[in-house]
Amino acid sequence: MTEIWRLIDMRIENAPTQMAIDESIAYARTRGETPNTIRLYGWNPSAVSIGYFQSLEKEVNLEECERQGVDVIRRITGGGAVFHDYNGEITYSIATPEDDPKMPRDILASYELICGAIVDGLGTLGVDCEFKPVNDIIAGGRKISGNSQTRRHGVMLQHGTVLVDSDLRKMFQVLRVSDAKISDKMIEAVEDRVTNIRRYLEREVSFDEVRAALITGFEETFDVTLEPGELTSYEEDLVKSYRERYRSREWVHKR
Amino acid sequence: MGRAEYKVPGGKLLAAETEIEDGVLVKVKVTGDFFMHPETAIEDLEAVLTGIMVDDLEAEVIRFFEGREVTLYGSSPEDF
Numbered sequence: 302m303t304e305i306w307r308l309i310d311m312r313i314e315n316a317p318t319q320m321a322i323d324e325s326i327a328y329a330r331t332r333g334e335t336p337n338t339i340r341l342y343g344w345n346p347s348a349v350s351i352g353y354f355q356s357l358e359k360e361v362n363l364e365e366c367e368r369q370g371v372d373v374i375r376r377i378t379g380g381g382a383v384f385h386d387y388n389g390e391i392t393y394s395i396a397t398p399e400d401d402p403k404m405p406r407d408i409l410a411s412y413e414l415i416c417g418a419i420v421d422g423l424g425t426l427g428v429d430c431e432f433k434p435v436n437d438i439i440a441g442g443r444k445i446s447g448n449s450q451t452r453r454h455g456v457m458l459q460h461g462t463v464l465v466d467s468d469l470r471k472m473f474q475v476l477r478v479s480d481a482k483i484s485d486k487m488i489e490a491v492e493d494r495v496t497n498i499r500r501y502l503e504r505e506v507s508f509d510e511v512r513a514a515l516i517t518g519f520e521e522t523f524d525v526t527l528e529p530g531e532l533t534s535y536e537e538d539l540v541k542s543y544r545e546r547y548r549s550r551e552w553v554h555k556r
Numbered sequence: 557m558g559r560a561e562y563k564v565p566g567g568k569l570l571a572a573e574t575e576i577e578d579g580v581l582v583k584v585k586v587t588g589d590f591f592m593h594p595e596t597a598i599e600d601l602e603a604v605l606t607g608i609m610v611d612d613l614e615a616e617v618i619r620f621f622e623g624r625e626v627t628l629y630g631s632s633p634e635d636f
Contacts, residue, residue: 353595356571356587379629381589408593408629435566435591435630450629452593556587 304403308527309340311512316348316374316385321543323394324377325536327451327458330396334535337397339519339527341512344385344392348372349475352380352449356556365474375553378460380436380449382476389467389497391511393419394460395519399452403523412436412450414522415459419446422518423463426510428501436461443496464497465511557583564590564631579610586636591629600624601636 314322319342329335347369351360353376360382366373371384385392395415397404405411416432423430423438423445430440438446448461473491499506520527532540546552561571568590575583584605586598601620608616620626621633 352589354586354588354590354592354598356573359571359587377595379589379591379595408591408627435568449591451595452627556585 304525305528306337306339306523306525307335307530308516309338309342309532310516310529311341311343311391311508313343313345313387315346316344316350316372317544317547318540319344319392320350320374320376320547321540322532322536323396323458323460324543325532325539326394327396327453327456328539329533329536330398331454331456335533337401337525338395338530340392340394341515342392342394343387343390343508344372345387346370346372347387348374348385349382350374350376350385351382353377353451354379354556355382357554360477362475362477369471369475371475373553374547375555376449376460378449378451378458381447383447383462384467384472384475385462386467386471389465391463391465391508391515392460393463393515393519394458396456396458399455399457401457403525404457408450408452409434411457411459412448415450416446416448416461418518418522419448419461419463419515420518421522422514422516423498423511425514425517426498426502426506428498440496440501443494445496445498445501463511463515464495465506465508466499467497469495469497469500562635564635566630568630568635570631570635576610581605581608581610581613590631590635593627593629597624597626 326338349361413432416438420430428440430438433439436448437444446463450459469492557575559573569588571587573585584602604620617636
């Protein structure tokens, strides 16, 4: 019989809540309070998430975020800045024990395996992509997904973005790619480096298609059945407490 | 306040903001899009480096990584 993991499917929340949910699941998993879990989710309002170690002001155009109503959050995971476009992006997360038989202990190997699930899933849509170390997935030489992982208290948590139809122009207005003023010429250069599924396939792509593809990718890669579920009340309580930290100026402006 | 940036081959950014008085590192903040487990080790590293002589920086950084269970992914202690 195939192993069952929990799927929390397309719960749409604001940035502090999404980050609090991922951390809550990881912590609950540590305590044996919850099963291995995969989440697919969206951010409302749209938000920029930055890596744990990143300098907020160097990476994010805060004025532009304010102007466009884009939220800003610091993750507990390292890595780079991501624009989570409510209309154009699906985020996933996966939490398992570090010593789960299906999860490599080695960090690179675990990135490879998890990103491989995304690659396989997107492959079913016709997106020919590959994992590019350290933590990207690229299609046609351009980034289509960014991923970041943490390990704490014996649990591996990885989350990442899958660009479905993200507004790439807006992405580079809210992210500081360089101090130079964003010109059309620069946008072109940036569009050479990043893409999304719609642009790659040159057709309309629904969130539903992408989420189904990702579920297939995860189920096949990990040989599990993903069973839709909800957070436990234990996790929901943790979310309420963690969310306050993620909201705090002290956390967001930490670096 | 000084700022130095270094791109690890493969693309990760390591930046350090430092304040130096009379050869002593009085303030240091390390930022970038690298990965370090546990993440909070960065605060330990900054604490260890604050107050040391600038000339001892390299040795102290190496000693830090040798002395505890810190895993870097996508960069190495030498990059720091």
